[in-house]
Amino acid sequence: MTQDELNEILDQIRQLEALNRRIKNLRRVGRIEALEIVAELLHKHRLTPRELRSLFSTSRTVLKPLNRTRTGPKTKVAPKYRHPGTGESWAGRGRPPRWLVAAVAEGADRDSFLIANQEKCAADLANEDGYYTSQVADFPSPL
Incomplete structure (x- = not known):
């Protein structure tokens, strides 16, 4: 392998590293934009971070709504x-x-x-x- 071939390989490695840095930066910017969209949707629909986190929990338990409409004891049903x-x-x-x-x-x-x-x-x-x-x-x- 000649010196010119080695220099060419080193240049290609530098270009690859520069492209990887650019990709990483674009992903970070894309993640920030995605987080901003999520924050806007949370605010728009009045969701709490706790409710969002429950969707991704390992226990798979879904939170009950915070404002329950029905209170008090259960009503009896007439026999059918x-x-x-x-x-x-x-x-x-x-x-x-x-x-x-x-x-x-x-x-x-x-x-x-x-x-x-x-x-x-x-x-x-x-x-x-x-x-x-x-x-x-x-x-x-x-x-």
């Missing part, structure tokens, strides 16, 4: 389903009760246990005097 034999009821939330799971597994339609359907059936089977006929032995007595 009723067992015709025992009178047990279920609001339709959470896991279904065993009696309903068993009845559906045996082929019963879940909608047949709706309270509105039971009241309609009872009204259809009542005679003019308001008394139930013998066909409604499964329904609990209203008295």
Whole structure:
């Protein structure tokens, strides 16, 4: 290898180092611009750095909103389903009760246990005097 070839290689190394410094500087400027955009968006949408940091945490827990609208105890929900034999009821939330799971597994339609359907059936089977006929032995007595 001649001296001229070595000088040419050294010049290319210097040019490469200069390009690397320029790239590093441009990345730094780009990061600063990106941070300015993020800061502007945080301010615009009234987000806190804590909320932003929670998106990148390792625990993957999402923060609850700071201004909760609902306060106080939970309200009870009216029952939606009723067992015709025992009178047990279920609001339709959470896991279904065993009696309903068993009845559906045996082929019963879940909608047949709706309270509105039971009241309609009872009204259809009542005679003019308001008394139930013998066909409604499964329904609990209203008295």
